[in-house]
Amino acid sequence: MPPPTPIRGLGPDSELGDAARRILAGRLADARHPEDQLGAELDEDGVHDMRVATRRLRAALQVFQATGKLARVEADVKRLQDALGAVRDLHVQDAWMGTAAKGKKDAVKALAGLRKTHLSSLGEKEKTLRAELERWTERTVPRLLKRLDTLEDRHRFAGKQVRGHLRQRLRRVEKRLERYADAPDATSAHALRKDLKKLRYELEIFQPAFRRTVGALLEVLVPLQDGLGELHDADVRLELFERAAAEAPPVQRKAAHKLLPRIREERAARSAEIAREVQRWHAEAIPKRLRKALT
Incomplete structure (x- = not known):
């Protein structure tokens, strides 16, 4: 699991609002980083990395909910996370079947049908994911960026x-x-x-x-x-x-x-x-x- 980008310059006495703005900006950057891997082909590593990054982003949105109106953005991020998860789950089991059959001709043949059946829904789930990635780029990211500057909370971090x-x-x-x-x-x-x-x-x-x-x-x-x-x-x-x-x-x-x-x-x-x-x-x-x- 790739680690989150460290956020420098925060300490126990930092204002919660300031911490929210900086951490959310960092988690958003982490979530955007794998986008290049999800171009023409939905790269397995890219799907995995972006799924983890969106989970971390959602966790931050939930934690800092009191600093501003973030519920709608969090719901949008969840849509993308769910679409990434649906594709990732298929990748995980298909990879296991590929490993199970490795070096065994009879196993390759026997598992071919199972793998084909298992992946039969992949096309539809990838289509959903592409739609959510487009929504993410066009709506969710701009909406979150707009909210960042409005977050305020004077409590200690x-x-x-x-x-x-x-x-x-x-x-x-x-x-x-x-x-x-x-x-x-x-x-x-x-x-x-x-x-x-x-x-x-x-x-x-x-x-x-x-x-x-x-x-x-x-x-x-x-x-x-x-x-x-x-x-x-x-x-x-x-x-x-x-x-x-x-x-x-x-x-x-x-x-x-x-x-x-x-x-x-x-x-x-x-x-x-x-x-x-x-x-x-x-x-x-x-x-x-x-x-x-x-x-």
Whole structure:
């Protein structure tokens, strides 16, 4: 995952409005950077990078909502993020199938039909994405740029309000961790992943205000979030192949049945890794330490 552009010159006593203007400008620049990769061809790396960048931009828009009227812009950015996600999800599973078949002629042939079926909706989703990219360039970017100069808030960048918000976000993650520990299924894993992602992006936003504290938080948070992302991809893949094994034409069903043991094994390995990481969080009282750091 590409890191966000560092925002220099901000500190704990900076005004929240000033921080909002500068951070949003930086997140917008990060989101615009991959546009050149999404020209004639929707490059896979470009789609991935822009998806991550728009997520970070949305997180900043939500955090700084009180500094100005940003709800409409955030909704527009979400439209683009969703379109990028729909294409990216197809890319991820197709890449796995390509790797699974690599060096095996029989697997290439068997998976060809599955890959074709899986990618059958790619054209339509790419068409939607191109429309959203055009909307982004013509409407969303100018609208956000217009809003930037109007953002005002005299609260401190690292004030009680901000610390309270981050502690609240952390408490939500703690509850998700407890639910996942009790029932480590795909639903609880996905919910935990989403809340960890929100906490991560918000910590990145306030890193100039907390510096060492946030760096330590991210150091323990990122591995768990990344692992949950890989688990999510494995869950999507498992559902995809289980459906193919039940519903696809005979040749594709055979290929799906052949690969299902490997997919289940990979999913189990990912789940075991997450279980160890969650256990470490509890054993080392990481949530408590993180909360203390934000006091």
